[in-house]
Amino acid sequence: MKTNTVDIDIDELVALRRDIHANPEVAFDEHRTSELVAAKLQAWNIETHTGVGGTGVVGVVHGLRGKGRTIALRADMDALPMQEEGVPMHRSQRAGVFHGCGHDGHTAMLLGAARHFSGHRDFAGTVVLVFQPAEETGGGxxxxxxxxxxxxxxxxEIYALHNAPHFPPGTFGVLDGAMLASCDEVVIDIHGVGGHGSAPEKTKDPVMAAAQLICALQTVVSRTIDPSATAVLSIGSVHAGSAPNVIPSHAALTGTLRAFDESVRAQMKSRIRTICEGIAMTSECAISVAFRNSSPATINHREQAQAAARVANDIFGAPSVLRDFAPLNGSEDFSEFLLRRPGAYALLGQGGVYCHHPEFDFNDEVLPLGVRFFVALALDRCAA
Incomplete structure (x- = not known):
């Protein structure tokens, strides 16, 4: 299918995207967004299923030419629990909630594909439109x-498209194999014995244990993992105490653990547990570690990644389709879908500041490219 035959109302698409941006909702609270998506699908006479996985929505479009393959296209709908610092006219109307990762754009692009398929069903097969909640927490x-x-x-098969600020607008990227790292939230709780700061000998100091842990955990990657492997362990928060002259009874650390290889991921978890056990012994504190909100690495299937690149060549032009770049250390729970069905995760260049930056905004100029890719890919794979 030639890309210039895709039915896109760009004004409607931009208005939808900006409306979602102005009314962001965090994980599993995407009620307004889900209702908007469902209302649009129903208005376009698309079979609509709501409440899938909580606040998820699924649309189904059956081609009029009968039996063919069934291809799923997925977009995430949730926003981040952070304050927007940019000043677009469509800025967030909710304090502390912000579409800082472009899920508003992803949802709008998939709605654009849905609108096209609602009026152009002359194909064999079925297109399944998956609007997913709670990607940011890894639970959706x-x-x-x-x-x-x-x-x-x-x-x-199932496919997803994510904006890529580190690629210029009008470019497309997809890799065979690993695209994104796994991610585990690391939660460490330290319980000691509190007391007066003037009598530390009467305490079991969890602050001291936390400090030792922060330093010791840096050896997990630098002294445990093969230097040729890619792994990252970052401690992102430290919480302990409330007064300068009191040694508290509790401290907590949280961070993230990322890898591309499951054996490296398991090795890092084991080493973290061992370090916690050792510091617990030397500090005489009780230390527990848990790994939460985990997502495996996002690993594209080769045939499906190659298909995505082939379709993208017709839309973006071969020189703008990137096939050789470093996988990203970010993570995505789309990986869970790829563990069970063939598919691929691709990137749409948009320029600008990086995702999760407080001034991030989706680049509306690339919306039509995403719609055209989704439509062309679905038709190509339905007929494969």
């Missing part, structure tokens, strides 16, 4: 999978 994909999305909608 598993919630939809637990709600039996695979067997209910019977898709053969």
């Amino acid at each position: 994909a598993n919630a939809m999978l637990a709600d039996d999305i695979e067997t209910r909608f019977g898709y053969d």
Whole structure:
């Protein structure tokens, strides 16, 4: 299908995107967004399923030419729990909630594809439109999978497209194999014995234990993992105490652990536990460690990644389709879908500041490119 035949109302698409941006909702609270998505699908006479995995929405478009393959396209809908510092006319109307990762744009692009398919059903097969909640917490994909999305909608392959500020507008990127790292939140709780700062010998100091842990944990990557492997361990928060002359009884550390290889991921977890056990012994504090909100690495299937690149060549032009770049250390729970069905995760260049920056905004100029890619890819794979 030639890209210039895709039915896109750019004004409507931009208005939708900016409306979602102005009314952001965090994980599993995407009620307004889900209602907007469902209302649009229903208005376009698309079979609509709500409440999938909590606040997820699924649209189904059956081609008029009968039996063919079933291809799923996925967009994430949730925003971040952070304050927007940019000043667009459509800035967030909710304090402390912000579409700082471009999920408003992803949702708008998939709605754009839905609008096209609503009026152009002359194809064989079925397109499944997956609007996922709670990507940022890593729980939305598993919630939809637990709600039996695979067997209910019977898709053969699944694809997702994410904006990429580090690529210029009009470029497209997809890799065979690893695209994104795994991610585990590391939560460490330290329980000691509090007391007066003037009598530390009567305490079991969790602040001291926390300080030792922060330093010791830096050896997990530098002294445990093969230098040729890629791994990152970052401690992002430290909480302890409330007064300068009091040694508290509790301290807590949180961070993230990222890797591309499951054996490296397991090795890092084991080493973190061992370090916590050692510091617990020397500090005489009780230390527990937990790994939460985990997502495996996002690993593209080769055939599907190659198909995505082939389709993108016709839309972006071959020189603008990137096939050789470093995988990103960010993570995505789309990885959970790829563990169970073939598919691929691709990147749409948009320029600007990076995702999760307080002044981030999705680049509306690339919306039509995303719609055209989704439409062309679905038609290509339905017919494969």
